[in-house]
Each structure stands twice: as structure tokens, then as C-alpha cells.
Amino acid sequence: MENTKDYDVIIIGGGATGAGTARDCAMRGLRTILIERLDFTAGATGRNHGLLHSGARYAHTDPESAVECIKENIILKRIARHCIEETGGLFVSLPEDGLDYHAAFIEDCRKAGISAEELDPTEALRIEPSVNPAIIGAVKVPDGSIDPFRLTTANVMAARMNGADIMTYQEVVGFLREGTRITGVRLRSHRDGQEREIRGKVTINAAGIWGHHLARLAGVDINMYPAKGSLLIFGHRINNMVLNRCRKPGDADILVPGDTICVIGTTSTRIPYDQIDNMEVTPAEVDLLLREGTRLSPAMAWTRILRAYAGVRPLVADDSDPSGRSISRGIVCLDHTKRDGLDGFITITGGKLMTYRLMAQEATDLACRKLGVDRKCETAQVPLPGSDNTDDDRRRRAHIIELSTEQKAAEERHGSLTGRIASNDDAEDALVCECEQVSVGEVNFAIEELHVHNLVNLRRRTRMGMGTCQGELCACRAAGLLERHEKCARRTLNDLASFLDERWHGMYPVCWGETLVEIQFTSWLYEGVCGLDTDTASPIGEQPLH
């Protein structure tokens, strides 16, 4: 199948960077298409702490990144308010950490422009009672939490509203070229296996760690080293503020509260490139996260662990080091014309979730230069869809009508877009997912507007199935609703079967206590009562082709 539309820019990768780049390109009037191999946020974007860095974490080791972070922190609080919770953060020193780092840290923060307020340990315990009472020092910084799923969805929506086309479940299997120029991509669908070609003047590789493979497909080499980071999610919020260990960045030194849960992480392990699609949290990593995590907040020892997950950071070899062993710091934006003599191809990588907008801006600036377009970037000023109401609007609305818990939950997730969720009668208000308060109306909104084809997509857009029951009671309800749109019982039942398997993959590394109780119940319900088993479960959609 041929897409005859001629694009200015093809962006590969549906993480925050790709979605942000699509938004930026579309806002600058470029004819834009965003292509994602699986689902938005399926890679590193959806597999991190969800930490809105103040930059303090980097203040001592990487001042340049620290400055970038605090600048973007302030911008995101303006443009992505519905994705952010301004919890504040603490950097705490334990007796074994000493206070040397602590003293230098405050000075480094000030240099980077990050407000860092030294607190008496008693005061720190008063404002954040979950912190280890053994702390000997504490510094308050403007850390917060950010929902990467929401952030990416909002960027995708903004791109679409500005005219961009969006394709998910399309994997780039080859590049089209004329001489030394990349002129488009060849795609294979993960849904039906069909191949198609898309033409564009500039192609931007924003595929994170998978960008290594894509560059090779395009005939150029970027050396990326995958570094796996594992994290644990707890069943409720232990802490109200982000907790960091005040020492050199290490394992399990950050506990971030977000939505109904909190997350401890990470570990850091170099893994072979052929393992990047095989993210598994090992028992040793679980032990380490718990051992170190309980030093930050002892309550972790008796709090239920919902699941474990891991993501891959792409560490990019520094082009200036001929040995290829040094790792680039910060954002890497490669113009392959200059670097490799390959025209029409840009790679944007390195960086972090915090700097996704800046990465998008750099990549779009370069694309504009290549296309001879002179339009200023406005992504730092224009709010994202969902964040475009003012505080006054919110206050007025909350004053006039008393919002229900479900409405508040939906508003937390979708911000000013909540009005698009149908709530005309009791049937639309009925809850599909009780843990996360997701209504029938919200599920239908996500299916119709947010590129949802399966239950995992739906989970990422709404938090359905992310709560304490891990989909036990809501997965079949959601499958029932999804089938009404997809109109294929067999495919939806396959999808339901693989959704439960996907939930299990995050549960088995922490399969004791109530997690084991929950999964035994889920097995009895779906496999026993409902008769769903391996014959019906043939996973679709989330497996890479190569």
C-alpha cells in the first residue's frame, strides 16, 4: 500500500521525544507524520520514575544537565500542568552518607539556579513523615512528579491538532533513498503484516535505544549502549514529596510519588543490545531496590509491591572520542549530512524525559534549516492540550459544581480535555476500573480519540488496570467495551489473554504476600471461571518483528 502524501518530516518513535518533535514540527507548519513501531510510551518514556527533575540530582556531577533540567522544569510547569504534580522534593543524608556531599550539593544547586533550602532534620520529618528518622541532613528542592503517559499523549494530540498524521504499530523495516539522500521509509504493520512506503524530505530518528538499529538500517553508525534500570511500584503513596539520597547518584536512591502509587528506582546495568526488547527485573535487583529503598523510607518494608519494571536508557558514544568508549552527556542531535554525508536524516537522542521538549526543539530547528523554513519554536509558550485552562477556570468550575471522586480522577488525567469525556447518563459514568476510577465514558473517549487498539494502549491512556487489582476485575469489562469498537470477539479475547500475561510479567518478580494472593485469584477467575487459556492467548501487537 502506498501513502501518496508527500511529507516534509517523518518522525520515527512514539516516545516523549518523538511525540514532542511531531508537535514542534506541526506547529511550525511542516507536513508531519509520526510513526511508532508499537504503542506510544512503550519504550523508555513509559519505563522510568516519572520524576519531574529540578536538576538537583545532576547539580554536582553534570552542571550543564542541571541547568537544562531546571529551565525545562519551569517550562513544563507552564505548558503541561495536567501531567505534573508539584510535590517538592527532599535530598536527605543518612549517617552512612555523611554531610560532605550535602554541603557541596547546596552550593552546586545555587550555581545552577535551583532553589535549595537547607532544612533541619526535624523539620524535614515534619513535612515528610515517611522519611527515615535517622536522617542527619535535608535539603528541599523543586522536584515533582510527571506522568510520561499523559505527557506523550498530550504531545501526540497537539501534533494531530496542528495537522500531523499519526501511525502506531508500524515498524520501519527499511529506508527509501535516492543517491546519498533518505527520501522516506518502508513500514510493516504489526497489526496485519502489510507493508507500505511513506515519503518525506527529512526523516528524524527519535527511536531512543532502537535508534541504534534504525541508524544502521539507514547505513550509518551510532554507537549506543543500552543501560537497564529497574524500578518497583508500591500499592499506595508512602511519601508526599520526592525523596532523594544526598550522595553521588547510585542505585535505588529516588522514591517518587505519582498518582495513587510511588516508585523506587533505579538500578543501572549495561546489557547487550540484543536484550533491549527483553526487559526483565531480576531477583537480585528486587532485593537491592528494597534494601536501599527502605533506607530512604522504612515503610517500604511493609508496603505491598504492585509490580516491577525496567527500562533502557540509551547511552550514546561520544563522537569526539575516537575510541568510542566515552559517553556523551546531555542531548545528542546528529546532522547526518555533516557527520556521514547522508542527506535528509537526523538523529535526536541522549537527553532525558525532562528535556524531551528541548530535544524536540533542537531536532526541529535542524529540520527547518534543511527545509529552508524560518519559523520560531513556540512549544515553550503554548500549553499542551489538557493544560490550556487557567487556574481561575479550574477554581470557578470546582466552585460551581461539586466534583465526584471519579470526575476528579478523570480531571487529574485529562485536564481541560475532561469535558470531552461523555457523562450524559449513569451508564457512561459507571466505573470500569474501580482502583483507578476509570469510567465507561473515559474508556470510550480513549478508544475514540487516543489511538487505542488494545487493552495495553487503554491502560497507558487511562491507568485502567494499573491499580491494586492489576486488571483482575476491570480487564474483562474493558475488553467488553473495546470489542464493541473492534468488532472481533476472537481478537479481543486474544488481547485480553495477552493483557493478563503482560500484567503477570510485572508481578512475578515480586510474587509474594498479597501480590501472590491477587494473581492466584486472577488465574482462578480468568482461566478457571471464564475458561481463558493458552489456546485463546496468542499475543498480538507488542512483539517486535525482527
Place this chain on the structure above:
Amino acid sequence: MKFDTIIIGGGLSGLASGIECARAGQRTAIISAGQSALHFWSGSFELLGQAGGETVITDPLSHIRQLDADHPYRVIGADRLRALLGRVPGLLADAGLKVSGSLDANHLRLTPLGFMKPAWLTLSDYIALDADAPMPWKKVALVNIYSYLDFYPRFLAAGLAKKGVKCHMGTVNIPQLDILRRSTTEMRATNMSRFLTNEAVDDLAFKINEVAAGCDAVIMPAILGIFSDEPVERLRRAVKCPVWFIPTTPASVPGVRCQLSLRDLFIRLGGEFLPGDTVKRGEITDGRLRRIFTVNLGDMPLEADNFVISTGSFFGHGLIADMEHIYEPALGLDLNVSKGRTAWYDKDFYAPQPYMTFGVVTDEDFHPSFHGRTVGNLYATGALLAGFNALKEGSGAGITLATALHAASRITGV
């Protein structure tokens, strides 16, 4: 307090052995922590649905030789199994529960997602299909209640279509349920069943007749009759074609009905039912359980000549796993479990999971052991036992009931 027999656990297994002991004139107590596996019951009991990689239909008892030698069915033996399980329909009938099914052949039940699974006994208002006979209907009406989310007519229709049955899908509403819809979480099966009595049932039947015109049968979610058969019978009298029920997600109406009916029978027979209590420890000396202590009774011990422990698996909290160990929390009985948590599970959700087979070690008479020594006046029954995967075998209810009735017959000599 002193009893002849004390049963720890108030699920299907505990109730069955409790009823048999009380019926034999024993002074019997059941200590029940609360909800049991019956709360997600499908309306069907399974005996043996899979053996040797095959679906079992005819003569399931002849297939038990394909099971491991220490499987509870093999330990009991086919003949005794037949005798014990043969009493079950009568026991259920005494409790007011009518079932169909036989030990000689499995029938098929229709699951909420439209699959067919082998079953032994099925409640009389739930679908039990003869595996060899043609489908009893040409066209059925799949009738849901407006805004109810735990019934899946489209999946059922897809399953029935494979068997050549045409389906007409319809939704009905009656104003008596509006009060539930005012809250976003109340439209659940057991809640609806509380409102579906008398005139509400007549109104429902009237609406169903409108939707089901021209159909051979009505298939609807199991939302009636939590406390008695009356609403179901009233509906069946008023609807112009046969009505069949499909179980829903928990809490299940047939499950709660079964639990309450068996409990009431136990109490009618003179049994002492102690709800909402948990055994926290016992005193075992010289191979006998002397007395037990519960959370509610504190330091006041409960004594008995014989004890039965039927506290279930992890789901029933009969077994508890922490990060490193698995233990039996009530008495600290010896367990058959794999060492180290990575040996507890398989990474494939649908593979046989090792943890499903964990449980207490017993001798051939189902006496558990404590610190390596058999406890002669204690029996372990049901899901607490080790050595089988009831989910994969489709054998949960059969094992639960057989071991419960075995223990009761040993205790009472009946």
C-alpha cells in the same frame, strides 16, 4: 470451650465436612474467616476436566490413574471416591441446592466469555450441555441489564455461533435498579439480586419477553436469587421461554447462595458457626492437636477430639508467602513447597504455576504433619493440600469435597 470436632475454615470444604459431622450427631464448630473461593463460584463443580493432555468427558473417574500417585484422588482410590462423591448431590439437595450431572460423564458449562468447559455438577438454572448431543437451541436471546458491565453478550454470541446457535442481543431496564446506578460502582450482580424480588421480577420478565420474542431460550447474567430460589422461579414462570444464567465476575450470586445455604444447613443440624474469626495458633503435643486459640477469643482455648483444617490456598490465606518463605499461619504445619521464590512461579502466566501445587504434607489418611510428626486427630482438606494443580486439572471442587467427606467419615465412622 469443648467440641467433638472443630473445623478451621468455612469454605466449601469446611462446610461439607462440618455438615457431615453435625449430621452424625457430633458437637461441631466451624471457624470461618470470611469470604471463600465460593464467592467466585461459577455455578458448576468440576471433578476432572483435563488428564494426560486431553479433555475428559466420559467416565472421569477412570482417568484418575493418569494422575500422580500422591494425588488426593489416587490416595483415596476410585471406588471410595465414587462412594464419597456420590453423596454430594444429596448433601446439596438438603441445603436446597438443585444440581444436575453425574459421576459417569462430564457435561459442558458455558463460561462468561463464551468457552465450553467440562463440569461434573451444575446448578439447575445454569447451562449444562451434553457434549455429544446437538445444541438444544437454534436461536437464543442474550439479555443484559442496562449499564451492567459484567456480562459479555458479544463474547457469548461468538462462542455460541461456533456451535451453530444464532444469538439476538438485547438490553432491558427496570426502574427498580435506578437507585444502584446513582453510585458508579453499585451495578454489580449481588447488589442487583437484593432488589430483584416480587414486582421487580415481574417487570423484568415483561421486558425480557419483549426482547426475546421468537427465541428458544433466554441467557442472562446470574443476578437473581441470592437468598432463595423464589425470584428465579418467579422469573421462569413469567418468561415465555426457558431462562438460563451465566455466572458473573465476583461476588457471584450462585456462590454467595451456595455458601449461605450450606452454612444454614450446618446450623440447622446443630452446628456452631463462628464467623469472622481466625485461628492464630494451636498446641500440638505427642502427635495430637490439643487446643487452638483464635483472634476473637484471645486466651480462651477451643478444644476438640478431632480437628479439620480447610483454610484454602494463598487466596484463602491458608498459605502465606513472604519474600523468602511460605508458611501455614494457623498451626505452622509442614509444607510441600519449592525453596526460593524464583521456584514458586513460571514466567508464562498460562503455564502450570508451581505455587498452585503447594500445600500441607499429609499421610495417606490426610493427617498433616508438624515438625515431621503426623498429627493423628487433625485432617487437612481442600485447597490447602499439596500435590495437584486444581486449575489445570479442572478438579478443584472434586478434591475439596472428596477430602472433606473422607475426613468427616473417618471422624464419625459413618
